[in-house]
Protein backbone atom coordinates (compact mmCIF):
# COMPACT_ATOMS: atom_id res chain seq x y z
CA UNK A 1 0.00 0.00 0.00
CA UNK A 2 1.68 3.24 -1.14
CA UNK A 3 0.86 6.95 -1.09
CA UNK A 4 0.22 6.86 -4.86
CA UNK A 5 -2.29 4.01 -4.43
CA UNK A 6 -4.08 5.98 -1.71
CA UNK A 7 -4.09 9.21 -3.78
CA UNK A 8 -5.19 7.50 -7.04
CA UNK A 9 -7.71 5.20 -5.35
CA UNK A 10 -6.16 2.22 -7.19
CA UNK A 11 -5.99 0.42 -3.84
CA UNK A 12 -9.74 -0.26 -4.16
CA UNK A 13 -9.16 -2.79 -6.98
CA UNK A 14 -6.37 -4.66 -5.22
CA UNK A 15 -6.43 -7.60 -2.76
CA UNK A 16 -4.21 -7.16 0.32
CA UNK A 17 -3.17 -9.89 2.80
CA UNK A 18 -4.61 -9.53 6.30
CA UNK A 19 -2.79 -7.04 8.56
CA UNK A 20 -0.41 -8.87 10.91
CA UNK A 21 -0.95 -7.14 14.26
CA UNK A 22 1.71 -9.40 15.82
CA UNK A 23 4.45 -8.09 13.51
CA UNK A 24 7.33 -6.30 15.31
CA UNK A 25 8.29 -2.76 14.33
CA UNK A 26 11.46 -2.21 12.28
CA UNK A 27 14.42 -2.30 14.72
CA UNK A 28 15.87 1.24 15.15
CA UNK A 29 19.29 1.53 13.51
CA UNK A 30 20.74 3.13 16.62
CA UNK A 31 19.79 4.67 19.97
CA UNK A 32 21.53 5.92 23.08
CA UNK A 33 20.74 7.32 26.51
CA UNK A 34 20.86 11.11 26.73
CA UNK A 35 24.17 12.18 28.36
CA UNK A 36 22.29 13.68 31.33
CA UNK A 37 20.49 10.39 31.93
CA UNK A 38 23.76 8.46 31.71
CA UNK A 39 25.32 10.69 34.40
CA UNK A 40 22.11 10.48 36.45
CA UNK A 41 22.36 6.65 36.40
CA UNK A 42 26.04 6.90 37.42
CA UNK A 43 25.21 9.19 40.39
CA UNK A 44 22.22 7.04 41.39
CA UNK A 45 24.44 3.92 41.40
CA UNK A 46 27.02 5.66 43.63
CA UNK A 47 24.34 6.73 46.15
CA UNK A 48 22.84 3.21 46.19
CA UNK A 49 26.29 1.67 46.73
CA UNK A 50 26.76 4.05 49.68
CA UNK A 51 23.51 2.84 51.25
CA UNK A 52 21.27 5.80 50.38
CA UNK A 53 17.59 5.49 49.41
CA UNK A 54 15.99 7.72 46.78
CA UNK A 55 13.46 10.37 47.84
CA UNK A 56 10.09 10.73 46.02
CA UNK A 57 10.69 13.93 44.02
CA UNK A 58 7.75 13.65 41.61
CA UNK A 59 6.26 17.05 42.52
CA UNK A 60 7.68 19.96 40.55
CA UNK A 61 5.01 22.22 42.05
CA UNK A 62 5.82 22.86 45.69
CA UNK A 63 4.51 25.05 48.44
CA UNK A 64 6.48 28.06 49.74
CA UNK A 65 6.12 26.57 53.21
CA UNK A 66 8.17 23.47 52.36
CA UNK A 67 10.48 25.22 49.88
CA UNK A 68 11.35 28.14 52.17
CA UNK A 69 9.59 28.53 55.56
CA UNK A 70 10.30 24.98 56.83
CA UNK A 71 13.97 25.61 55.91
CA UNK A 72 14.04 28.73 58.13
CA UNK A 73 14.40 30.90 55.00
CA UNK A 74 12.84 34.27 55.94
CA UNK A 75 9.89 35.57 53.92
CA UNK A 76 11.74 38.74 52.93
CA UNK A 77 14.75 36.77 51.55
CA UNK A 78 15.51 37.89 47.97
CA UNK A 79 15.40 34.27 46.71
CA UNK A 80 11.66 34.34 47.51
CA UNK A 81 10.99 37.15 45.02
CA UNK A 82 9.37 36.50 41.68
CA UNK A 83 12.60 37.48 39.92
CA UNK A 84 14.28 34.39 41.42
CA UNK A 85 11.31 32.05 41.79
CA UNK A 86 8.54 30.87 39.44
CA UNK A 87 5.28 31.25 41.39
CA UNK A 88 2.27 29.27 40.17
CA UNK A 89 -0.90 31.26 39.40
CA UNK A 90 -3.36 28.37 39.48
CA UNK A 91 -3.79 27.03 42.06
CA UNK A 92 -2.06 30.07 43.54
CA UNK A 93 -2.30 28.84 47.11
CA UNK A 94 -2.38 25.48 48.88
CA UNK A 95 -2.19 24.32 52.44
CA UNK A 96 -0.04 21.19 52.77
CA UNK A 97 1.26 21.44 56.29
CA UNK A 98 -0.07 20.45 59.75
CA UNK A 99 -1.33 23.36 61.87
CA UNK A 100 0.77 22.65 64.96
CA UNK A 101 3.95 22.41 62.85
CA UNK A 102 3.02 25.65 61.07
CA UNK A 103 2.69 27.41 64.45
CA UNK A 104 6.19 26.25 65.51
CA UNK A 105 7.65 27.45 62.19
CA UNK A 106 5.83 30.80 62.48
CA UNK A 107 7.21 31.27 66.02
CA UNK A 108 10.80 30.33 65.21
CA UNK A 109 10.79 32.87 62.31
CA UNK A 110 9.11 35.68 64.25
CA UNK A 111 10.06 35.17 67.92
CA UNK A 112 12.91 32.63 67.80
CA UNK A 113 13.11 29.67 70.16
CA UNK A 114 15.31 26.59 70.67
CA UNK A 115 18.11 28.97 71.67
CA UNK A 116 17.66 31.11 68.52
CA UNK A 117 16.57 34.75 68.47
CA UNK A 118 14.72 34.17 65.18
CA UNK A 119 14.35 36.93 62.56
CA UNK A 120 11.90 39.11 64.49
CA UNK A 121 9.55 39.85 61.60
CA UNK A 122 5.77 39.47 61.31
CA UNK A 123 5.50 36.06 59.60
CA UNK A 124 2.66 35.99 57.03
CA UNK A 125 0.53 32.86 56.58
CA UNK A 126 -0.44 33.64 52.98
CA UNK A 127 3.24 33.94 51.98
CA UNK A 128 3.72 30.34 53.14
CA UNK A 129 0.68 29.21 51.14
CA UNK A 130 2.02 30.42 47.77
CA UNK A 131 2.62 27.65 45.25
CA UNK A 132 5.80 27.68 43.16
CA UNK A 133 8.06 25.55 41.02
CA UNK A 134 10.52 24.20 43.60
CA UNK A 135 13.82 26.05 43.58
CA UNK A 136 15.71 23.14 45.19
CA UNK A 137 15.13 19.49 46.05
CA UNK A 138 15.88 20.47 49.66
CA UNK A 139 12.11 21.10 49.88
CA UNK A 140 11.65 17.33 49.48
CA UNK A 141 14.39 16.71 52.06
CA UNK A 142 12.40 18.90 54.47
CA UNK A 143 9.24 16.84 53.84
CA UNK A 144 11.19 13.60 54.41
CA UNK A 145 12.79 14.87 57.64
CA UNK A 146 9.39 16.03 58.97
CA UNK A 147 7.92 12.61 58.12
CA UNK A 148 10.82 10.85 59.93
CA UNK A 149 10.28 13.10 62.97
CA UNK A 150 6.65 11.87 63.28
CA UNK A 151 7.77 8.24 63.76
CA UNK A 152 7.46 6.95 67.36
CA UNK A 153 11.12 5.86 67.39
CA UNK A 154 13.52 8.00 65.26
CA UNK A 155 15.61 5.82 62.92
CA UNK A 156 18.70 7.25 61.15
CA UNK A 157 18.11 8.08 57.47
CA UNK A 158 20.33 8.30 54.39
CA UNK A 159 18.42 9.78 51.46
CA UNK A 160 19.26 11.21 48.05
CA UNK A 161 17.44 13.00 45.25
CA UNK A 162 18.30 13.77 41.63
CA UNK A 163 15.60 15.82 39.96
CA UNK A 164 14.62 19.05 38.25
CA UNK A 165 14.52 22.39 40.06
CA UNK A 166 13.50 25.76 38.64
CA UNK A 167 14.98 29.23 39.11
CA UNK A 168 14.07 32.46 37.35
CA UNK A 169 17.69 32.93 36.30
CA UNK A 170 19.24 35.07 33.62
CA UNK A 171 19.94 32.54 30.89
CA UNK A 172 23.52 32.16 29.65
CA UNK A 173 25.83 29.47 28.20
CA UNK A 174 25.84 27.51 31.47
CA UNK A 175 22.55 28.50 33.11
CA UNK A 176 18.97 27.70 32.12
CA UNK A 177 15.80 28.34 34.11
CA UNK A 178 15.83 24.72 35.17
CA UNK A 179 18.51 22.25 36.15
CA UNK A 180 18.79 18.91 37.95
CA UNK A 181 19.86 19.14 41.58
CA UNK A 182 21.68 16.20 43.16
CA UNK A 183 21.36 16.08 46.96
CA UNK A 184 22.50 13.70 49.68
CA UNK A 185 21.10 13.91 53.23
CA UNK A 186 22.04 11.94 56.37
CA UNK A 187 20.21 12.28 59.69
CA UNK A 188 21.63 10.57 62.80
CA UNK A 189 22.73 11.30 66.37
CA UNK A 190 25.80 13.52 66.84
CA UNK A 191 26.91 13.78 63.21
CA UNK A 192 29.69 16.35 62.73
CA UNK A 193 31.33 18.41 60.02
CA UNK A 194 33.91 15.60 59.84
CA UNK A 195 31.16 13.13 58.93
CA UNK A 196 29.91 15.53 56.24
CA UNK A 197 33.40 15.98 54.76
CA UNK A 198 33.95 12.22 54.92
CA UNK A 199 30.74 11.29 53.14
CA UNK A 200 30.97 13.75 50.26
CA UNK A 201 34.71 12.99 49.91
CA UNK A 202 33.74 9.33 49.36
CA UNK A 203 30.95 10.36 46.96
CA UNK A 204 33.33 12.44 44.84
CA UNK A 205 36.09 9.78 45.09
CA UNK A 206 33.72 7.34 43.42
CA UNK A 207 33.41 9.94 40.66
CA UNK A 208 37.19 10.00 40.29
CA UNK A 209 37.52 13.37 42.04
CA UNK A 210 40.06 13.28 44.88
CA UNK A 211 41.79 16.64 45.43
CA UNK A 212 39.08 18.59 47.33
CA UNK A 213 39.19 22.01 49.00
CA UNK A 214 36.41 23.70 51.00
CA UNK A 215 35.47 27.32 51.60
CA UNK A 216 33.04 28.70 54.21
CA UNK A 217 29.73 29.68 52.59
CA UNK A 218 26.23 30.82 53.62
CA UNK A 219 22.89 29.08 53.19
CA UNK A 220 19.80 30.21 55.18
CA UNK A 221 19.16 26.63 56.22
CA UNK A 222 22.62 25.30 57.03
CA UNK A 223 25.25 26.41 59.55
CA UNK A 224 28.13 25.88 59.01
CA UNK A 225 28.02 25.73 55.22
CA UNK A 226 30.88 24.99 52.83
CA UNK A 227 31.45 25.34 49.11
CA UNK A 228 33.36 22.37 47.70
CA UNK A 229 36.11 22.71 45.08
CA UNK A 230 38.33 20.29 43.22
CA UNK A 231 41.35 20.67 41.00
CA UNK A 232 40.22 19.36 37.63
CA UNK A 233 43.26 17.81 35.84
CA UNK A 234 41.57 18.09 32.43
CA UNK A 235 40.59 21.76 32.82
CA UNK A 236 43.83 22.38 34.78
CA UNK A 237 42.04 24.63 37.29
CA UNK A 238 40.09 24.60 40.53
CA UNK A 239 36.34 24.35 39.91
CA UNK A 240 33.37 24.57 42.26
CA UNK A 241 31.75 21.15 42.48
CA UNK A 242 29.05 21.66 45.08
CA UNK A 243 27.76 23.11 48.34
CA UNK A 244 27.12 21.50 51.71
CA UNK A 245 26.22 22.09 55.32
CA UNK A 246 24.60 21.06 58.58
CA UNK A 247 20.87 21.88 58.76
CA UNK A 248 20.15 24.51 61.43
CA UNK A 249 18.32 23.67 64.70
CA UNK A 250 15.73 26.35 63.73
CA UNK A 251 14.81 24.05 60.82
CA UNK A 252 15.07 20.66 62.59
CA UNK A 253 13.64 21.28 66.06
CA UNK A 254 10.24 22.73 64.93
CA UNK A 255 9.82 19.45 62.98
CA UNK A 256 9.98 17.58 66.27
CA UNK A 257 13.28 15.81 65.58
CA UNK A 258 14.81 14.62 68.89
CA UNK A 259 17.56 16.72 70.49
CA UNK A 260 20.97 15.37 69.47
CA UNK A 261 19.89 14.53 65.92
CA UNK A 262 22.05 16.37 63.40
CA UNK A 263 21.44 16.37 59.66
CA UNK A 264 24.28 16.78 57.17
CA UNK A 265 23.72 17.38 53.46
CA UNK A 266 25.44 18.32 50.27
CA UNK A 267 24.33 19.22 46.76
CA UNK A 268 25.55 19.64 43.22
CA UNK A 269 24.02 19.73 39.75
CA UNK A 270 23.79 17.12 37.01
CA UNK A 271 24.37 19.52 34.12
CA UNK A 272 27.80 20.84 35.11
CA UNK A 273 29.51 17.43 35.50
CA UNK A 274 27.79 16.20 32.31
CA UNK A 275 28.96 19.23 30.32
CA UNK A 276 32.52 18.72 31.57
CA UNK A 277 32.46 14.95 31.02
CA UNK A 278 31.14 15.20 27.44
CA UNK A 279 32.86 18.46 26.53
CA UNK A 280 29.78 20.66 26.05
CA UNK A 281 30.55 24.40 26.31
CA UNK A 282 26.96 25.56 25.89
CA UNK A 283 24.20 24.04 27.99
CA UNK A 284 21.79 24.45 25.05
CA UNK A 285 23.81 21.84 23.14
CA UNK A 286 23.10 19.51 26.05
CA UNK A 287 19.38 20.12 26.57
CA UNK A 288 18.07 22.45 23.90
CA UNK A 289 16.46 21.31 20.58
CA UNK A 290 19.17 21.07 17.88
CA UNK A 291 18.16 24.20 15.99
CA UNK A 292 20.68 25.90 13.67
CA UNK A 293 19.69 29.55 13.91
Ligand SMILES: COC[C@@H]1[C@H](c2ccc(C#Cc3ccccc3)cc2)[C@@H]2CN(C(=O)Nc3ccc(OC4CC4)cc3)C[C@@H](O)[C@@H](O)CN12
Pocket residue numbers: 138181182183209219222232239240241242243244245265266267268269270272273276277
Ligand atom coordinates in the same frame (compact mmCIF):
# COMPACT_ATOMS: atom_id res chain seq x y z
C1 LIG B 1 22.35 28.27 41.06
O1 LIG B 1 23.43 27.35 40.80
C2 LIG B 1 23.32 26.19 41.56
C3 LIG B 1 24.16 25.19 40.86
C4 LIG B 1 24.26 23.80 41.39
C5 LIG B 1 24.04 23.57 42.81
C6 LIG B 1 24.58 24.37 43.81
C7 LIG B 1 24.32 24.07 45.15
C8 LIG B 1 23.53 22.96 45.46
C9 LIG B 1 23.27 22.64 46.84
C10 LIG B 1 23.08 22.37 47.94
C11 LIG B 1 22.85 22.04 49.31
C12 LIG B 1 23.61 22.64 50.31
C13 LIG B 1 23.38 22.29 51.63
C14 LIG B 1 22.39 21.37 51.97
C15 LIG B 1 21.62 20.79 50.95
C16 LIG B 1 21.84 21.11 49.62
C17 LIG B 1 23.00 22.17 44.46
C18 LIG B 1 23.25 22.47 43.13
C19 LIG B 1 25.71 23.85 40.93
C20 LIG B 1 26.73 23.29 41.80
N1 LIG B 1 27.99 23.15 41.05
C21 LIG B 1 28.28 21.94 40.42
O2 LIG B 1 27.45 21.05 40.35
N2 LIG B 1 29.54 21.85 39.89
C22 LIG B 1 30.12 20.65 39.48
C23 LIG B 1 29.79 19.42 40.04
C24 LIG B 1 30.45 18.25 39.64
C25 LIG B 1 31.42 18.35 38.66
O3 LIG B 1 32.03 17.15 38.29
C26 LIG B 1 33.00 17.23 37.27
C27 LIG B 1 33.62 15.95 36.93
C28 LIG B 1 34.33 17.13 37.60
C29 LIG B 1 31.76 19.57 38.08
C30 LIG B 1 31.11 20.74 38.50
C31 LIG B 1 28.91 24.27 41.18
C32 LIG B 1 28.75 25.32 40.11
O4 LIG B 1 28.47 24.72 38.85
C33 LIG B 1 27.68 26.39 40.38
O5 LIG B 1 28.08 27.51 39.63
C34 LIG B 1 26.30 26.03 39.94
N3 LIG B 1 25.62 25.33 40.96
